[in-house]
Amino acid sequence: MKTYKIASIPGDGIGKEVIPECEKVLNALSKKHPEVAFQFEHFDWGGDYYRKYGIMMPDDGLEPLRSKDAILFGSAGDPKIPDHITLWGLRLKICQGFDQYANVRPTRILPGIETPLRNCKPGQLDWVIVRENSEGEYSGVGGRAHQGHPIEVASDMSIMTRVGVERVQRFAFKLAQSRPRKHLTVITKSNAQRHGMVMWDEIANIVAKDFPDVTWDKELVDAATARMVNRPESLDTIVATNLHADVLSDLAAALAGSLGIAPTANLDPERRYPSMFEPIHGSAFDIMGKGLANPIGTFWSAVMMLDFLGEKALGAKLMAAIEKVTANPKLHTRDLGGTAMMSDVTNAVIEEISK
Numbered sequence: 001m002k003t004y005k006i007a008s009i010p011g012d013g014i015g016k017e018v019i020p021e022c023e024k025v026l027n028a029l030s031k032k033h034p035e036v037a038f039q040f041e042h043f044d045w046g047g048d049y050y051r052k053y054g055i056m057m058p059d060d061g062l063e064p065l066r067s068k069d070a071i072l073f074g075s076a077g078d079p080k081i082p083d084h085i086t087l088w089g090l091r092l093k094i095c096q097g098f099d100q101y102a103n104v105r106p107t108r109i110l111p112g113i114e115t116p117l118r119n120c121k122p123g124q125l126d127w128v129i130v131r132e133n134s135e136g137e138y139s140g141v142g143g144r145a146h147q148g149h150p151i152e153v154a155s156d157m158s159i160m161t162r163v164g165v166e167r168v169q170r171f172a173f174k175l176a177q178s179r180p181r182k183h184l185t186v187i188t189k190s191n192a193q194r195h196g197m198v199m200w201d202e203i204a205n206i207v208a209k210d211f212p213d214v215t216w217d218k219e220l221v222d223a224a225t226a227r228m229v230n231r232p233e234s235l236d237t238i239v240a241t242n243l244h245a246d247v248l249s250d251l252a253a254a255l256a257g258s259l260g261i262a263p264t265a266n267l268d269p270e271r272r273y274p275s276m277f278e279p280i281h282g283s284a285f286d287i288m289g290k291g292l293a294n295p296i297g298t299f300w301s302a303v304m305m306l307d308f309l310g311e312k313a314l315g316a317k318l319m320a321a322i323e324k325v326t327a328n329p330k331l332h333t334r335d336l337g338g339t340a341m342m343s344d345v346t347n348a349v350i351e352e353i354s355k
């Protein structure tokens with residue numbers, strides 16, 4: 001029997017609701033397939049922890065995570081704490097501490113889900129966005145001076161390193177190569193950002209030479225938003241900087257029906273450290289504590305976790321269960337226009353798995 005050690009960090013808001021549901025689903029999977037087990041260790045980090053101790057997670061909090069096979073994360077964000085504190089104090093501390101430089105976000109219109117795109121047929125929207133997750137616009141470099149005075153200044157510096165750009169682009173080309181279409185779109189903004197993004201383009205040209213069987217094109221980030229809406233079938237694998245991909249992937253999630261469905265993986269492709277899996281949505285203050293959250297984004301993130309752990313058959317089984325459930329409109333939560341509760345969705349997925 002193989003036992004996977006999973007760090008479970010629900011965080012804040014609906015993160016505290018969807019992560020326990022995901023554990024139930026994984027345990028059900030293990031019950032049906034006893035050759036695999038999951039051993040969860042829980043970490044109560046986030047807004048409540050901050051209120052008690054003045055920090056989102058302990059300074060040496062990465063240590064107990066280091067020996068885990070994977071991290072399951074809910075969301076960070078509390079109505080009473082500034083967002084830059086919750087984000088940098090928890091999620092980014094883990095992403096950066098474990099050099100999870102490739103953020104992978106698949107987008108597909110699942111069975112039974114309606115897209116706001118009028119002319120998009122099933123199968124025409126099947127993307128994976130690869131987001132640079134360790135530097136760029138979110139490097140954290142910058143500062144403020146003369147605070148509160150009329151001459152106040154503030155800066156956020158975008159840092160692009162050759163190593164950082166090359167490794168994420170190489171990862172994206174490899175991912176594109178593994179998908180049937182073998183096509184990569186490199187998102188850029190080298191017309192306006194004339195240093196870092198120009199280097200980004202140059203490196204894409206070099207890395208592409210190692211992948212002769214992958215076709216690729218380049219698109220400016222603003223034009224890319226229109227292309228996602230008007231010609232979704234022209235895109236497949238996409239690579240973009242930290243900020244650009246952050247924005248594009250929320251658009252992608254909305255086009256696929258709801259933010260509540262979209263999953264993501266923060267990967268250390270070299271497996272020096274544990275990777276982290278989470279829904280892309282945040283704490284959803286407007287629905288927290290009501291049992292209305294859509295847990296599908298978290299379940300799909302668990303599929304990505306199983307795949308990354310090498311449990312492809314289990315991942316496929318869970319994905320099939322998810323798609324069976326989304327196909328039934330009676331099991332749609334409110335974000336999808338339905339009336340189902342989170343627990344209805346969980347129970348239905350567990351029922352599918354246990355068949």
Ligand code: NAD
Nearest residue numbers: 075076077078083259260281282283284286287293294335
């Ligand atoms: P959000 O994702 O929390 O919510 C946006 C909208 O989508 C809300 O109307 C919400 O109800 C809905 N929604 C999101 N997930 C849903 C789900 N699973 N089921 C049903 N509806 C869902 O984004 P926001 O409002 O911009 O941010 C709220 C807080 O979350 C902020 O503090 C923000 O910083 C934080 N946040 C954290 C993460 C993260 O930890 N990865 C990501 C995004 C936002």
Ligand code: MN
Nearest residue numbers: 246247250280
């Ligand atoms: Mn985002």
